[in-house]
Amino acid sequence: MGPVEPADLDSTYFEAAARARLPADIWDFMQGGSGAERTLAANRAQFEHCRLRPRTLVDVSTTDQSLTLLGSRLRTPIGIAPMAYHQLFHPEGEVATARAAGRAGAVMVAGIFASRTLEAIAEAATGPLWLQLYWLRRRDALAAVVERAEAAGFRALVLTVDAPRIGRRLRDARNGFAVPAHIRAVNLDQTLMAASHRSGQGSSGIAEHAREQFDPSLTWADLSWLRERSSLPIVLKGILTAEDARLAAEHGVDAVVVSNHGGRQLDGALPTLAALPEVVAAVPPTLPVLLDGGVRTGTDVALAIALGARAVLIGRPVLWGLAVDGEEGVARILALLKAELDDTLALLGRPRLADLDHTAVARPAGSAAPLATPTPDQCR
Numbered sequence: 001m002g003p004v005e006p007a008d009l010d011s012t013y014f015e016a017a018a019r020a021r022l023p024a025d026i027w028d029f030m031q032g033g034s035g036a037e038r039t040l041a042a043n044r045a046q047f048e049h050c051r052l053r054p055r056t057l058v059d060v061s062t063t064d065q066s067l068t069l070l071g072s073r074l075r076t077p078i079g080i081a082p083m084a085y086h087q088l089f090h091p092e093g094e095v096a097t098a099r100a101a102g103r104a105g106a107v108m109v110a111g112i113f114a115s116r117t118l119e120a121i122a123e124a125a126t127g128p129l130w131l132q133l134y135w136l137r138r139r140d141a142l143a144a145v146v147e148r149a150e151a152a153g154f155r156a157l158v159l160t161v162d163a164p165r166i167g168r169r170l171r172d173a174r175n176g177f178a179v180p181a182h183i184r185a186v187n188l189d190q191t192l193m194a195a196s197h198r199s200g201q202g203s204s205g206i207a208e209h210a211r212e213q214f215d216p217s218l219t220w221a222d223l224s225w226l227r228e229r230s231s232l233p234i235v236l237k238g239i240l241t242a243e244d245a246r247l248a249a250e251h252g253v254d255a256v257v258v259s260n261h262g263g264r265q266l267d268g269a270l271p272t273l274a275a276l277p278e279v280v281a282a283v284p285p286t287l288p289v290l291l292d293g294g295v296r297t298g299t300d301v302a303l304a305i306a307l308g309a310r311a312v313l314i315g316r317p318v319l320w321g322l323a324v325d326g327e328e329g330v331a332r333i334l335a336l337l338k339a340e341l342d343d344t345l346a347l348l349g350r351p352r353l354a355d356l357d358h359t360a361v362a363r364p365a366g367s368a369a370p371l372a373t374p375t376p377d378q379c380r
């Protein structure tokens, strides 16, 4: 083997390269958060704050990051978070992302605002696909998308519950960001989408569109409507508290994603790694808890799993890879994160995901003392 490309040693290369390629308003839409971007920063800071407790003289000649999640066999606990409009980043859009996910043995969550059809994404995919939903006022449109996803072979529905409206994204408001006319949420009736393509006064097309089309009256009682329309597992994305985790379990959901939408919704919301322990403690051990927000290295993945996540989802770095080199760029990002996690498992003396528990995390940061049980305070 020849020398490794320096780019493949560090995801920050992809971040810088994506920035150099993308128009400034698309970069801002992707990279930005809401308000003062406090939650966006806190997601990262929380990972930086936590430290690992390595064990030695453990046989790590074989490491294994595979798992089964909602009935699907995965080669890694690192999946792709749902993100709107991948064609903003590469002409092949979600089709390229799905091919790369398949190569990595990773789950991909496609967004209801995908810019390629569900059928084209499913045809390109060689691994499991889940579909993310926003609750539209037009329930007939929502029902139609669910039916198509099921027919195309999607294996779970991920309902995003942290976006009754769009957060105050100042970069998009300043830029008057609108989705370019040639990039479309092709899985939705185009008569519903017009606002996304108009920049509003002091707002973005996306915020205007959500105001028009998202149903902010959605409550727990409505989940039965979705359950009646599909036999697919239902995942709630955007849970940050023990209270909501308990309600999710009581309402029979199949998994939850601890998420603050990558700091794009409620600014000031707590970082996901800090919210994770209370959510895990509030649900039955059989209910998978996933996490997203600020996961950038294999170390971050290990920290989340040690604190109770079954898997993690990656957002922006996937789009960096997509912007840099389409399918190949996403494949390189996923390969890099998987290689980092593999090294972490070996050097941490926990060669399998099941070996990663709260004893792998120091509390408080910098202290060597483990806890008998995880607590919501762990590594805060």
Ligand SMILES: Cc1cc2nc3c(=O)[nH]c(=O)nc-3n(C[C@H](O)[C@H](O)[C@H](O)COP(=O)(O)O)c2cc1C
Pocket: 029, 030, 031, 043, 081, 082, 083, 084, 111, 112, 113, 132, 160, 237, 259, 260, 261, 262, 263, 264, 292, 293, 294, 295, 313, 314, 315, 316, 317
């Ligand atoms: C450009 C962009 C578009 C997004 N679109 C959606 C979406 O359509 N639906 C959704 O549930 N989350 C969406 N998200 C949030 C991601 O699913 C995820 O929660 C977040 O990006 C994870 O944080 P990270 O980017 O720090 O990894 C989007 C995020 C970004 C950056």
Ligand SMILES: CCCCC(=O)C(=O)O
Pocket: 084, 113, 163, 206, 207, 209, 210, 261, 264
């Ligand atoms: C109306 C599309 C919203 C996309 C989204 O969820 C995000 O940008 O975070």
